[in-house]
Amino acid sequence: MPWISLTSLPEGIIVDPASGDVSVASGITPGSYYFTYYLSYFSGSGDGANVFITVTSDSDLQTNTDHFNPICQGTSANVLLNDTIDGQSLLENASLVTVTQISAPNGISVDATGAITIAPTVQEGIYYLRYKVCLNDTPNECSVNFAYLAVAKNWITGFVKFNNTACSLLS
Template sequence: MDAVDDNYTTNAGISTTLVSVFTNDLYNGIAVNPANIFASQTSPAIPGITFNNMTGQITVASTVVPGSYLVRYRICSNSLSCPACDEAVAVITVTSPITLVANPDDFTTNCINTTNGGTTASILVNDTMSSAPVNPSLVTITIDSNGGLNNITANANGTLSIPANAPVGTYILNYTIRDNANPYNFATSTVTICISVGYNPGTGANNYVFAMSLQADGKILIGGAFTRYNGIPRARIARLNQDLSLDETFDANGIGFNNVVRSIAVDSNGKIFVAGDFTATTSGTPAKHLARLQNTAIASTNGTVDTAFLNNNFTLLPSQSYGDNNSRLLSIAIDAANNIYV
């Protein structure tokens, strides 16, 4: 019979059952069969540490404080014809518990582009494991509450993957980091993420932009001296999406203005007013320096010139009679009552 010494290490604060001490013990050069031996603990009992005579397993309770403990045991064959015994020592080292600390993260200085989605920095960079930086391979990250931001993936390296087309906004998420060696050891914290509109202006306007106005739906009207935007014909007026790409649904039916647009204003009904150096639309419709564009709904403004407005349907300042071909309007403004000032 050959009982071989054993060495074990476990963390304090958790209840652990160690591998059987019989695993490396031999009888006649062959691994012992627990069914063919008798085992007993020969060292004094240790509070919180239990030796199982049948299986050879040692259980360490969560209450055992850090330190080194010796469990001496004896194994004997149950053969009456050839009895044999031997003793060995199992050394159990109980280490101090691993302390996980998770600290809040704020990633709002680097928002994720909603158009393409993206990946945040690691939420582990300011978290610690026994006062040292967290090794991502030793923990598991879970998102406990997504704050309304769906389909987030917590990656093994601590980064978070955000899918494309996530709603624009700022979100606070709750997360947990959990010790892989001890699932009862964990820490929780928060991470703040912002999703913003990306920018995709392409080549932009091919000449000066002098005017800009924001619609209620977030789309942007621009006017100026340009004749193309992103290489697409636009005669001195265009509308952009929030990412600065061209809104191709707003094309004024291919009609723009024959000279520079200096100012754009939108009233409370979503009607679009344009002022500038122009005297007509590119289709030849007279529009001396001032025009209004058709608008049946803010979200579906198509940019068609409102001929009713051009035909003196404007009591404050009839556009047909304002100025001559050498004049120009530099600015236009609309107050809360939709009064127009030029």
């Protein structure tokens, strides 16, 4: 019989360790969820897989996974960029919602308007932050998702003759 090991499960996601069946508790907030699953015939390390689960609802609020590649300190990025309400951009209708940060590495944050801030102390690398968007007039109507960030720094020092978009040329 295989041995199953899991990373921390998101609240409301259930994995049966005997069968590996994945289920979702009723009432879970719609959105994307992630965990790592290891399977081995011996107790210890085994083959792992990253599992992404998308929970949907009848809501017109739709958050989508964000990929900012690269993103630099001081760059404007917003998690609402590709999210919608009734098919309309949330970035253009940001007053209808409130964004809440669920988790993020030190030095990376998102504010209530969806704006991402990256502190100068954040090293280059791949990071993700988890966020929740809720409708202001119906606070229980929410959706959760991830923003993946490839943080880059401008490696050129001294006098630079070209414009300040050098960081965006890394993509």
